[in-house]
Amino acid sequence: MKKSVFTQPTLPYLLLAPQMIIIAIFFIWPAFEAIRSSFFIQDPFFGKSTFVGIDNYTDAVGKSDYLRTANFTFWFTLFVSFLSLGFGLLFAVSADQVLRGQASYKTILMWVYAIAPPVAGLIGIMLFDQHIGPIVDFFALLGWRMQVGVSYFDTAFAMTVVATWKQIPYNFIFFLSGLQSIPRAVREAAAIDCRRPFRRFWTIVFPLLAPTSFFLLILNITYAFFETFGVVDLMVKGEPGNNPVTLVYKVYQDGFRGLDVGGSAAQSVILMILVLALTILQFRLIERRVHYS
Amino acid sequence: MKTTVLLAGAFATATFSATAEPIKIDWWHAMGGALGETVNELAVKFNESQDEYEILPVYKGTYEETLTATIAAFRAGEHPNIVQVFEAGAATLMGAPGAVIPVEDLMTANGVDFDIEDYISGVRYFYADEAGKMVGMPFNSSTPILYYNVEALEKAGVTPPKTWEEFASTTAPALKEAGYIPAAQSHLPWIFTENFFSRHNIQFATDNNGYSSAAPKILVNNDAIKAHFTAVKDWVDAGLFGYYGTGWSDNQTPFENQEVAMWMGSSGSFGGLKQAADFEFSATFLPYWEAVTTEPKQTFIGGAALWAMSGHADDENKAAAEFFRFLTSAEVQYFWHQETGYVPITEAAYEMAKADGYYETTPQAEVGIQQLTLPSGEWTKGYRMGFYVQIRDVMNREYGRIMSGEASVEDAFSIIEEEANQLLERFGKTSG
Amino acid sequence: MQRPRLYDHIVLLFGVFLMMGPLVVAITTSSFLPETIHREGMQLGWGGHAAETYWNVLTKKGGFSENITGILMTQNSLILGLGFAVGKIVVSMLAAYAIVYFRFPLASFFFWVIFATLLMPLEVRILPSYEVVQGLGMLNTYTGLILPLIASATGTFFFRQFFRSIPDELIEAARIDGAGPVRFFIDILVPLSKTMMAAIFIIMFVVGWNQYLWPTLMTTDETLYTLVRGIRQVMNVYVGANIPDYNEALAMAVLAMLPPALVIIIFQRMFIKGLVETEK
Numbered sequence A: 001m002k003k004s005v006f007t008q009p010t011l012p013y014l015l016l017a018p019q020m021i022i023i024a025i026f027f028i029w030p031a032f033e034a035i036r037s038s039f040f041i042q043d044p045f046f047g048k049s050t051f052v053g054i055d056n057y058t059d060a061v062g063k064s065d066y067l068r069t070a071n072f073t074f075w076f077t078l079f080v081s082f083l084s085l086g087f088g089l090l091f092a093v094s095a096d097q098v099l100r101g102q103a104s105y106k107t108i109l110m111w112v113y114a115i116a117p118p119v120a121g122l123i124g125i126m127l128f129d130q131h132i133g134p135i136v137d138f139f140a141l142l143g144w145r146m147q148v149g150v151s152y153f154d155t156a157f158a159m160t161v162v163a164t165w166k167q168i169p170y171n172f173i174f175f176l177s178g179l180q181s182i183p184r185a186v187r188e189a190a191a192i193d194c195r196r197p198f199r200r201f202w203t204i205v206f207p208l209l210a211p212t213s214f215f216l217l218i219l220n221i222t223y224a225f226f227e228t229f230g231v232v233d234l235m236v237k238g239e240p241g242n243n244p245v246t247l248v249y250k251v252y253q254d255g256f257r258g259l260d261v262g263g264s265a266a267q268s269v270i271l272m273i274l275v276l277a278l279t280i281l282q283f284r285l286i287e288r289r290v291h292y293s
Numbered sequence B: 001m002k003t004t005v006l007l008a009g010a011f012a013t014a015t016f017s018a019t020a021e022p023i024k025i026d027w028w029h030a031m032g033g034a035l036g037e038t039v040n041e042l043a044v045k046f047n048e049s050q051d052e053y054e055i056l057p058v059y060k061g062t063y064e065e066t067l068t069a070t071i072a073a074f075r076a077g078e079h080p081n082i083v084q085v086f087e088a089g090a091a092t093l094m095g096a097p098g099a100v101i102p103v104e105d106l107m108t109a110n111g112v113d114f115d116i117e118d119y120i121s122g123v124r125y126f127y128a129d130e131a132g133k134m135v136g137m138p139f140n141s142s143t144p145i146l147y148y149n150v151e152a153l154e155k156a157g158v159t160p161p162k163t164w165e166e167f168a169s170t171t172a173p174a175l176k177e178a179g180y181i182p183a184a185q186s187h188l189p190w191i192f193t194e195n196f197f198s199r200h201n202i203q204f205a206t207d208n209n210g211y212s213s214a215a216p217k218i219l220v221n222n223d224a225i226k227a228h229f230t231a232v233k234d235w236v237d238a239g240l241f242g243y244y245g246t247g248w249s250d251n252q253t254p255f256e257n258q259e260v261a262m263w264m265g266s267s268g269s270f271g272g273l274k275q276a277a278d279f280e281f282s283a284t285f286l287p288y289w290e291a292v293t294t295e296p297k298q299t300f301i302g303g304a305a306l307w308a309m310s311g312h313a314d315d316e317n318k319a320a321a322e323f324f325r326f327l328t329s330a331e332v333q334y335f336w337h338q339e340t341g342y343v344p345i346t347e348a349a350y351e352m353a354k355a356d357g358y359y360e361t362t363p364q365a366e367v368g369i370q371q372l373t374l375p376s377g378e379w380t381k382g383y384r385m386g387f388y389v390q391i392r393d394v395m396n397r398e399y400g401r402i403m404s405g406e407a408s409v410e411d412a413f414s415i416i417e418e419e420a421n422q423l424l425e426r427f428g429k430t431s432g
Numbered sequence C: 001m002q003r004p005r006l007y008d009h010i011v012l013l014f015g016v017f018l019m020m021g022p023l024v025v026a027i028t029t030s031s032f033l034p035e036t037i038h039r040e041g042m043q044l045g046w047g048g049h050a051a052e053t054y055w056n057v058l059t060k061k062g063g064f065s066e067n068i069t070g071i072l073m074t075q076n077s078l079i080l081g082l083g084f085a086v087g088k089i090v091v092s093m094l095a096a097y098a099i100v101y102f103r104f105p106l107a108s109f110f111f112w113v114i115f116a117t118l119l120m121p122l123e124v125r126i127l128p129s130y131e132v133v134q135g136l137g138m139l140n141t142y143t144g145l146i147l148p149l150i151a152s153a154t155g156t157f158f159f160r161q162f163f164r165s166i167p168d169e170l171i172e173a174a175r176i177d178g179a180g181p182v183r184f185f186i187d188i189l190v191p192l193s194k195t196m197m198a199a200i201f202i203i204m205f206v207v208g209w210n211q212y213l214w215p216t217l218m219t220t221d222e223t224l225y226t227l228v229r230g231i232r233q234v235m236n237v238y239v240g241a242n243i244p245d246y247n248e249a250l251a252m253a254v255l256a257m258l259p260p261a262l263v264i265i266i267f268q269r270m271f272i273k274g275l276v277e278t279e280k
Helices: A011-037 A055-062 A064-097 A102-114 A117-127 A134-141 A152-180 A184-193 A197-227 A229-235 A247-257 A261-292 B002-018 B033-049 B063-075 B087-094 B103-109 B150-156 B164-177 B188-199 B223-237 B248-256 B267-276 B314-328 B330-340 B347-355 B364-372 B388-403 B409-431 C006-029 C034-040 C050-059 C070-101 C107-117 C122-135 C142-150 C154-164 C168-176 C181-192 C194-209 C213-218 C227-239 C246-266 C268-279
Strands: A040-042 A049-051 B023-029 B053-059 B082-086 B137-142 B144-149 B181-185 B260-266 B281-284 B302-309
Touching: A011 A040, A011 A261, A011 C070, A011 C107, A011 C122, A011 C142, A040 A055, A040 A261, A040 B409, A055 A064, A055 A261, A064 A102, A064 A152, A064 A197, A064 A247, A064 C006, A102 A152, A102 C006, A102 C246, A102 C268, A117 A152, A117 A229, A117 C006, A117 C227, A117 C246, A152 A197, A152 A229, A152 C006, A152 C268, A184 A197, A197 A229, A197 A247, A197 A261, A229 A247, A229 C213, A229 C227, A247 A261, A247 B063, A247 B388, A247 C122, A261 C122, B023 B033, B023 B063, B023 B314, B033 B053, B033 B314, B033 B330, B053 B314, B063 B082, B063 B087, B063 B302, B063 C122, B082 B087, B087 B302, B087 B388, B103 B302, B103 B314, B137 B267, B137 B314, B144 B150, B144 B188, B144 B267, B144 B364, B150 B164, B150 B260, B164 B181, B164 B223, B164 B260, B181 B188, B181 B248, B188 B223, B188 B388, B223 B388, B223 B409, B248 B260, B248 B267, B260 B267, B267 B281, B267 B330, B267 B364, B281 B364, B302 B314, B314 B330, B330 B347, B388 B409, C006 C246, C034 C246, C050 C070, C050 C246, C070 C107, C070 C142, C070 C154, C070 C181, C070 C194, C070 C227, C070 C246, C107 C154, C122 C142, C122 C213, C142 C213, C154 C194, C168 C181, C181 C194, C194 C246, C194 C268, C213 C227, C227 C246, C246 C268
Parallel strands: B023 B053, B023 B082, B181 B260
Antiparallel strands: A040 A049, B082 B302, B137 B302, B144 B260, B144 B281
8 A cells, every 4th residue: 555645635536526527427327327217118209207117127038039139148258258269379379489470470460459340240241241251152162051141040150250350369469468478487497397389388388377368258258248239230230130139239229229218228237237247256356366466 | 811801701791682591401311322312412402493491411320320310319409300210110200299290280381282182092191190191291102012033034934923822833933943043022021011911901900000099909910921921931941932131132132143033122122223233124013812812902101201390490390391392293203203213102293204204114113103002901001000110120030030940930920929019018108 | 499380380370361361351352343242242353443442432422411521530530539548548547646646535435436437338328328418418529429438447447556556765755855746746657657658548549449339329410420430321321222332331441440450550569568457
């Protein structure tokens, strides 16, 4: 803890003021508004509200569609997180090993991070387009007639591929800097102890990376949950039909497309609770990291 | 320096005294691409036709986005004078009395002649209230029709099918034999649901198809339509029908690429098809089931209407009424019809197009309006249901499940019925 | 001595193919005419129409008012990216300074309020946020676009962490010199934080530039569209009935990814440092 602190009556409040005002207006107010309106049904034009108790919650969760969306979101999150972690690690380990061209590999593999999710989604739908998509042509050669947009599974597959692709560089960067921060002495000792690279990786390097991986997992879950909105939105082309969407997309769809303010707010509150749980988990992990390092 | 200031001042006073400032009104619309350009042309024509009023069209994205933006703006008191809202959003506007001024009232209050009988019958009551007063001004009206590849049908030795029975027994097998996917369509809720009910004159919702209640019940779980979807699914499985998802263009593209021989789309697709297809195509009425009816009726319109929003100054309302007068004139309607393929909404414009010989050179352009002027029935006036955007989403989802074999027709329709009725009930609460 | 790392090169080349392949196809396809793409699919060669397509996207005026062009969208994206990054750094540095270096009664209360913002991303309170911004009459303004995005206090947490790692001796020395809190902040803390500020700036610029959901809802006025928001507009045409302008859609996608990509490539070292440090 800091030993030396200023004691001034007003200055700290002034310093905090901008942050607090922004939080009060754009965070606290909307959050309470979401909770409040989740108990009402609202007429979109005049904002006339009717209190309906927890009907919005039961209506939302009771629909087969909601459970299906939750189910998809779960598997989507799982696959996107693990696949992008896996590829990120694979490339990072190799990039850490090579000497020639390391800088170029590094640059090429990481800059995709700069691409916005909807941009990835746009390129994705073209690559997976039923009529003009080269990836569809490729799978056709292997005997898989992909129909993205028609088959639930095929669309889910395409979305997962695009969302994973966009996230690989992020994990690559973290793993590579994690690997490069392993002290030279440890690496040299490892090289002597285990001659076989695969064994060396699993017995020495991987345990050292484990804390990073756990932490990254949380970040990847957050990504798959929220930031993939752009990918999903582009890939269902605004008309979800029988295509998979994520829970966040559904909040948007019911609220902005369907104009069901109360129903959408109830779903928001459910998501808030989920994020709360996730964040508590995240902070537990950080605390532990701080504790042991 | 001094001279320029002086000149500028003189210029400013000169222009100021020469013309009184025109009354400006805003028009939010959802017509992108080439259609948007035609909308802009309309606005320019109106602005040039007189100097009292000036209209400014603004493109607001898709139909859904336009409606959402309008509602947000309405609550902030910054809504436009005129907004284009599509058929599925009509109930939302009608369910908020006081948000819009019925066109009929707007016109008569501002001394513009209005007679609902001037409008062609398929269009007349679609955006009207229960009493038959026109509330929204039909703007871009289209109806689903069947387009076909002339050469493909010749090769297969068939003519376009009048009934689905004919399609199943004769047309489709022959086209398949000739190497085509016989048919596809672009919008299951619109073409195979709403218009199925109208074409076969079957009631679609309780309470007068929804016109006389805020919370009707949908009657979609009907044996005739279930038989239709069962047949379509069988055709899809047998390679007699193509289903490419909910995307409009995903289903249209294979027709343009001559993989699909017949395609059901909007009469308004005509302009785009002319551009994209480098083969001869023609159009005809939507097929019907002889087993269901032997007297097929007219179809519903699709597309959107223009709504005059309340809360504006009288002179601006007057400007809106003048714009509607301009828009419904035969010349403008004929221009719009030719440019876009949407149907002319007045009898006069239709007559003008006929007299001009337009349909002799392009007979396909007449199919939509002919279909809209077929005999009407008890249930062909239109339908009105709230949260209809979501109801269509539910339909699309369940139809997708039918097509991919995840759900049986029976289950899918009972889910649609159940969820749609839940939504309707919720909607009833918002406006009740 | 290391033996030649053939295996690693193969893995990395596969990675390069995986990451770059889609982008290369996107770029080459954007040089073809839409009719070609429509009939023959995505293209690998060079179509020779790149110049006009990109010129069109950058300068063709859209809308009836004819005042939105690719250049203007780029400008809006820049304003969003820079405004977001600068705003976030300023606001969170000040708040972190107050929390770390001052003793005052409500300090821990404020800390927990700030902490709470981490619990709910904008996505979950999107509809009410929209209503609040609408109620304040800030729809279609840069303020309404940027401020709600700043509300999440990730930056404050980062600076708090960083300030706590600065040795206490510094502040003692400053006190002896007679520096007050304002001078201490400007003369000592800000210079010390320079690299960190730069690193955060790069990350936040990219994050701000890439915002999609919020700008999509917030801006209905075409003159405020960002490039990423513009992608959606292009999509509407893609969904519509005419031949979609595939080439222009892809060209816009390329334009939208270019600036953040350049920033990342040029300031690579700082970017990695910022990313790895801030997320910890």
